[in-house]
Amino acid sequence: MCNEYERHIRWAEYCRMLDLSLGIPTRQSELDLPPSDDVRINKTAPVMREADDGIELVPMNFSFPPSGARGGPVFNFRSEGRQFDTTNRCLIPASAFVEFTGKKYPKTKHRFTLNGAPFMAIAGIWREGHGNHPPAFTKLTTAPGADMEPYHNRQIVVLRPEDWSAWLHLTKPEDELLRPLAAGGRVVQTVREGRA
Structure with a gap:
């Protein structure tokens, strides 16, 4: 399942997209949104979350620590059958996954x-750090839509820009937000052929 994404987002585009629904962050700059070819499990990456004066970019660890002795890091979190009204919600900016x-x-x-x-926001949740673990985030998943079914039996929840604020503030029902995009919502490109 999606354990890697990339982030090549121009600051001007980021501010323009945020201004449509969330407002431009006033105290941050392009230094808070560094480019990355591959954000992978346990790497630090910025997420967008609510702040007193609107929205802020905060660096966090990609994946929750293992919950048990035999478990691995939690980098995808199933959304069906759960409610997130008391959870710390965030948006994960990405240019591709x-x-x-x-x-x-x-x-x-x-x-x-x-x-x-020009870029997407993945629905996520975050947790404060404890002990030697830093603050961390994970991506939410759902059943695959038509664009994803040929590639995987699950998919991450990608939110359209008009739903970014609704996810952070839960101003729409969760089942309207945490679902696959309509067919044609994504563009797919095969960038490496594997072994047969």
């Missing part, structure tokens, strides 16, 4: 972007 297909390494690598927008 990656999925892999095939059974042998190297697997075929597919890059997904949001159709008609």
